[in-house]
Amino acid sequence: MQERKMIILSAPSGSGKSTIIHYLLQKGFPLEFSVSATTRAPRGTEQNGVEYYFYSVDEFKQKIQNGEFVEYEEVYENRFYGTLKVECERIWSKGNVIVFDVDVAGGLRLKSLFGDKALALFIRVSSIEELRKRLMGRNTESADEIQKRLDKAAYEMQFAEKFDAIVTNDDLTKACKEAEGLLTEFLK
Numbered sequence: 001m002q003e004r005k006m007i008i009l010s011a012p013s014g015s016g017k018s019t020i021i022h023y024l025l026q027k028g029f030p031l032e033f034s035v036s037a038t039t040r041a042p043r044g045t046e047q048n049g050v051e052y053y054f055y056s057v058d059e060f061k062q063k064i065q066n067g068e069f070v071e072y073e074e075v076y077e078n079r080f081y082g083t084l085k086v087e088c089e090r091i092w093s094k095g096n097v098i099v100f101d102v103d104v105a106g107g108l109r110l111k112s113l114f115g116d117k118a119l120a121l122f123i124r125v126s127s128i129e130e131l132r133k134r135l136m137g138r139n140t141e142s143a144d145e146i147q148k149r150l151d152k153a154a155y156e157m158q159f160a161e162k163f164d165a166i167v168t169n170d171d172l173t174k175a176c177k178e179a180e181g182l183l184t185e186f187l188k
Helices: 017-025 056-066 085-094 104-117 130-137 142-161 172-187
Strands: 005-008 031-033 036-037 053-054 071-078 079-083 097-102 118-124 164-170
Touching: 005 017, 005 104, 005 172, 017 031, 017 097, 031 085, 031 164, 036 097, 056 071, 056 079, 071 085, 071 104, 071 118, 079 085, 079 097, 079 104, 085 097, 097 104, 104 118, 104 142, 118 172, 130 142, 164 172
Parallel strands: 005 097, 005 118, 031 097, 036 053, 118 164
Antiparallel strands: 036 079, 071 079
16 A cells, blocks of 8 residues: 555646546556646536536635645636645545646645655646647637646746656657656655
């Protein structure tokens, strides 16, 4: 049993971290995905408690005041994301390793809180232009939203070196195998 360990995947939007996480979850590791809390509206077929716990801004702020988060961040104005303490305890109580899909600031905060109990991976692509293509291909956000994400991505890429490892996702199969190798080594 892995005691209170976690793997943190952080990346600019569109880098492929969710795809890599889904790959790792299928590989037989004792992993369980941590469902984050957010104030953003569900996209497409997203369901509360599955992809995210969806809260109003007021509900989220109340949880902050109550000390219910391990970490949280106001990513954009009134757009909060965070990790609930009860979600961590739920996963650890089963003897599983938590998988976090969090923004770069959240990933660094989790790494600073949990130190060597956490493997922090930064997922990147080779260029902002590649990110633009991927985000536009999703067809889930307006041009303004995409530009906000690209601006933030340029900033976030400056922090890549602060993570335990950087996985470049220009070839998905290769990136998945690299993340799998890093996780295998971490769980030894």
